[in-house]
Amino acid sequence: MMEWTDRHCRFFLRQISRHCLLYTEMVTTGAVIHGDRDRLIGFDPAEHPVALQLGGSDPKALAACARIAESWGYDEVNLNVGCPSDRVQSGRFGACLMAEPDLVARCIGAMRDAVSIPVTVKSRIGIDDQEEWPALKGFVDTVAETGATRFIVHARKAILSGLSPKENRDIPPLRYDLVRRLKAERPDLTVVINGGITTLDAAEGHLAVLDGVMLGRAGYQNPHVLADVDRRFFGGAAPPVTRDQVVARMLPYIERETVRGVPLKAITRHMLGLFQGMPGAKSWRRHLSENAHRPGAGPEVVETALALVRRQATAAAA
Ligand SMILES: Cc1cc2nc3c(=O)[nH]c(=O)nc-3n(C[C@H](O)[C@H](O)[C@H](O)COP(=O)(O)O)c2cc1C
Known part of the structure; x- marks a missing residue:
């Protein structure tokens, strides 16, 4: 999460759960290629497992960045197809890519060819006036043709004109049913749900039918919610850290x-x-x-x- 999950945040969260997968802020391909890498993507070995999230839509640049992510020791590289901000739209990446599944497939294909770490996608269920289910299913089917298997779905639409990024995290209604339907129709894929999940009980409910749960704001605003993750979901024996x-x-x-x-x-x-x-x-x-x-x-x-x-x-x- 931009401005939130920087390296200090991730190190801190790692003291609460040893096993949950932590994500960086979204970093654009331009920044990774031309910027101060140590500042932008450097991390402490204690943060593992950690995924680098990229923003971009140029397959070659994304492949180069995926290689960099792998060489820096990241455990996963993720493409952001969910961020609705104007700045991101003008760069033609983030949620607006939901309308271009073929381009996303080319990006993911190029990234997958470049590295052996998992390449994953974080998307919405649709954007603007797209009909949600066909948009989500069509998007995932097209991208999965590249061999990609892990999809993290923020279970609400992004409205690119008219809502601010903040409003886009709350106003379009959550459609958990569509994420569940995706898993039911594509049991071969790893489907991770995100959006509005604030407790481990809620997470457990989702895990009965889905493969994973991503916590965003709750993990940041109330980080101790992660304290029992290892014992409940990863077979850990230790009591929750105080x-x-x-x-x-x-x-x-x-x-x-x-x-x-x-x-x-x-x-x-x-x-x-x-x-x-x-x-x-x-x-x-x-x-x-x-x-x-x-x-x-x-x-x-x-x-x-x-x-x-x-x-x-x-x-x-x-
Ligand atoms: C401050 C902030 C920054 C965010 N930055 C990103 C980002 O860089 N990449 C991303 O995929 N999602 C980002 N998000 C969205 C969250 O990952 C998540 O999808 C959204 O908040 C819904 O999940 P939640 O209800 O668990 O928070 C951000 C959210 C917030 C609040």
């Missing part, structure tokens, strides 16, 4: 990164939701927000924020 343990696991990383010159805020901004719904959540957020940007701020700011949470939790329990 919020305090997550903070403890982050401290050495924060120490290392801030010593390297990374501003504390670049890390802690992703941690603000850790105590979501718990006593002390507000103090946690406030202390981090008010102090993490100060010059020289380091792990002690996070330790103090945790102490404030503990104090309030103790008071609430008394």
Whole structure:
């Protein structure tokens, strides 16, 4: 997710679940090819398994970027066919590609020929005035002819003219039924559902008939929701990590990164939701927000924020 799932965010989420697959922000092919790669696609080995999401529509450029992703050690490379922003449309990639399944198939074919890591697609169920089911089925069938097998479907349309990117994440109704129908009609494909899923119980419901669940906003805004993922879905034996343990696991990383010159805020901004719904959540957020940007701020700011949470939790329990 753009501006959200950068490397610090992914490292943090990895302290909560060892096994869930993490995705980068969308990075355009132009940026990967011409930009500062270390800044754009660099990641910590602890983040595995991690997928690089690309934005683009030129098969050659996408193949080159897929090769780069593989050589950097990514576990998967994903093509974004779901982002509705104007900036993305003018570059002819993102959700507008739902109208060009043949072009997407050429892109995916070129990427698949270039690498041996999985090449996956994240799409919508349709755009604008497309009829949803024929659009989704036609899109997936065409792209699957390249041999692609893993499709992540954000189960709502994107309306490219008239709705903002934010509105496009909430307003067009969710059609989980169409994603389920896709799996029923194409059981040979791996179908992952996305959109509006906020709890592991809901995820489990989907997993009864689908192959995977992608959490977007819930995983960011309430990251501790991921704490029981390993035990519930990956056969892990360990009990869910506590919020305090997550903070403890982050401290050495924060120490290392801030010593390297990374501003504390670049890390802690992703941690603000850790105590979501718990006593002390507000103090946690406030202390981090008010102090993490100060010059020289380091792990002690996070330790103090945790102490404030503990104090309030103790008071609430008394
Ligand atoms: C801030 C933000 C940035 C996003 N950036 C991307 C992106 O780069 N690539 C992408 O495929 N989806 C992106 N999305 C969409 C989410 O991946 C997801 O499809 C959408 O939010 C619906 O799922 P959810 O209800 O679980 O959040 C973004 C969403 C948000 C809120």
